[in-house]
Amino acid sequence: MAEYNLWVILLDVLGVAGIIVWHLQGRSRPTGRLIAQIAFFAAMTGSLIFAQVNPFHFDAAQADNDGTLIVSAKILWWTHMAWATIGFLRLYIVLDGRPHEARLIQDLLVALVYLGVFLSVMAFVFGVPIGTLLATSGVVAIILGLALQNTLGDVFSGIALTLGRPYVIGDWIVLGDGTEGRIVASNWRSTYIFTSMHNLVVLPNSVLAKQGLTNVSKPDENHQMMLPISIVPTKRPKFVINILHEALNNCNGIVHEPPPTASLVGLNGAALELELQFRVRGPAQRAIARNEVIDLVYQHCSANGLMLAKPLGAPMSGSVEATNSQPSAVERLFESAPLLAGLTAEERGFLATSARFGDAIAGATIIAKGEKSRQLIFIGSGVVTLMDGSEEITRLAPGDYLGARSILRDEPEFHEAKALTRVTFFQIEKDALKRLFSERSEIAEDFLCRMNEARTMRANGGVPVVSDHARADLIRTIRSAFGSA
Structure with a gap:
């Protein structure tokens, strides 16, 4: 009997020690916690065998002779079995890579384990008739189910959504x-x-x-967008589609694989109806991408003499002007170029008359990396890409410029500028800029501010905003280089 009591006492000691170790392990070490649970559960099972205590059978005589020791030993054994089972379940779910979406299933399984252990303790430790208990609890469950039917609907819907994924x-x-x-x-x-x-x-x-x-996130977050557009039919539809493809290829904020497309929808005497289709990297980028596409469509249409059509039924605003009163391509370009927005109409007209036309075929290098350009170049049509080795930094559109670092700071260019499509451009010599700066010295600071604004808007360019101290040094450099006060 003394040996028998010794094994029961050891069983109780192991159970209490297992609880202490279980708490000391903490939730941050699930694997170590599970190993400790299994070790203590195995040791307690061995002690039960040597003590000749059957945890699956209620023995009233045995409980009366040994009292609290047997009862506490059985309760501790069932508790450790529950924890070991739950540890297996949680570790499996984590290793399965579904800790978030499987939370409902995990909580349900844990609840079932605890319910099973509770019923087992009531039956095998205290001798409570489970049949009667289940019958009574069934009535209570019906009452609770009727009272909580909305909540239970949410619970089972959550389980269904978790399983269906x-x-x-x-x-x-x-x-x-x-x-x-x-x-x-x-x-x-x-x-x-x-x-x-x-x-x-x-x-x-x-x-x-x-x-x-x-x-939207399946199979990936690439999101298809469509943008309708109407063009006055003064040009051949194929020419219009090519220009719109250039505008789409110019966008940095959309996905280029698969390539974006422009398709014809309809044609009438008032408008050529088209639809632009492109993808963005995710739903959160839709507004940014749409703004960029609209801006570049306007730039490319303006640079190539295309006019956006008015909605059907809108009144016409006067007669069409004579051809000789229309601004030239370079004048239209300089009117919309962001860098020249601070100039007066006369100053832009002066640059337009002094600009020289140039073009480049697709794949040609316009400015090499490390080269010092002798002209300030404004893109007239087409798409130019800035490359750093084999990596594309950004794409430039009509109205954007090249060679500013060489002309204004006398420093080599950081990136290689290549024609992605056929490109036309206009070149302004340094002497023409020098004349502008000498007549109005604040143009230098205006150029600098607009250059910094353009750089910060190129999200992939990696060029930081210039500090006030660096700005002052740069302005002095520009004025010194151009001989302005």
Whole structure:
């Protein structure tokens, strides 16, 4: 009997020690925690065998003789078995790579394990008739089910969504009612959607399960966009499509594989109807990409003499002007060039008359890396790409410029400028700029401010904003180079 009690006492000691070690391990070490649980559970099982205690059988005589020791030993053994089982379940779910979306299933399995252990303790430790208990609990469950039917609907809808996996945490979804955003959390009752309006939408799982949804993140977050456009039919449709393809290829904020397209939709006497189709890297980039596409379509159309058509039914604003009163291509270009926006009409006209025309075929190098350009070059049409070795830095559109570092600072160019398509451009010699700076010295600072603004808008250019001290030094350098006061 003494040996028998010794094994029971050892069993109780192991159970208490296992609880202490279980808490000391903490949640941050699930593998170590599971190993400790298995080790203590195995040691307790061995002690049960040597003590000749059957945890799956209620023995009233045995409980009366040994009292608290047997009861506590059985309770501790069942508790450790529950923890070891739960440790296996949680470790499997983590190793399966689904810790977030499997949280509901994990909580459900844990609840079932604890419920099974509780019923086992009541039956095999205290001798409670489980049949009667289950019958009583069934009535209680019916009452609770009727009272909590909405909550239970959310719970089971959450389980169904988890098993079906129409989305995972982090996916961007669009619901049938127009709600869209990124899934940031999901629990037993609700799913949390963070929208592009910077709002958090809490949607009951039962409501979400009844709606149709589009998962924008599957198979990836590339998002197709369409933009209708109408052009006055003064040019051949093929020419218009080529210009719009150049505008799309000029965009840095869209996906170029698969390539964007411009397709004809219709033609009438008032307009050539087209549709631009392109992809963005994710739903959050839609507004940025759309703004860039619209801006570049306007630039390329303006540079190539294309006019945007008015909506049907809009009144005509006067008669068409004579051809000889229309501005030339270089005048239209300089009017829309951001760098020259601070000049007066007379100053832009002076540069237009002094500019020399040039062109380059696709693939030709306009300015090599490390070269000092002798002209300030404005792109007239086509697409120019800036390259750093084999890496593309950014793409330039009509109205953008090349050679400013060489002309204004007398320093070699950082990047190679290559023609991605056939490119036309206009070159302005240093003497023409020197004359402008000598007549109005503040043009140098205006040029510098606009250059810095253009650089910061090129997200992939990697050129930082110039500090006030560096700006002052640069202005002095420009004025010194051009002999201005």
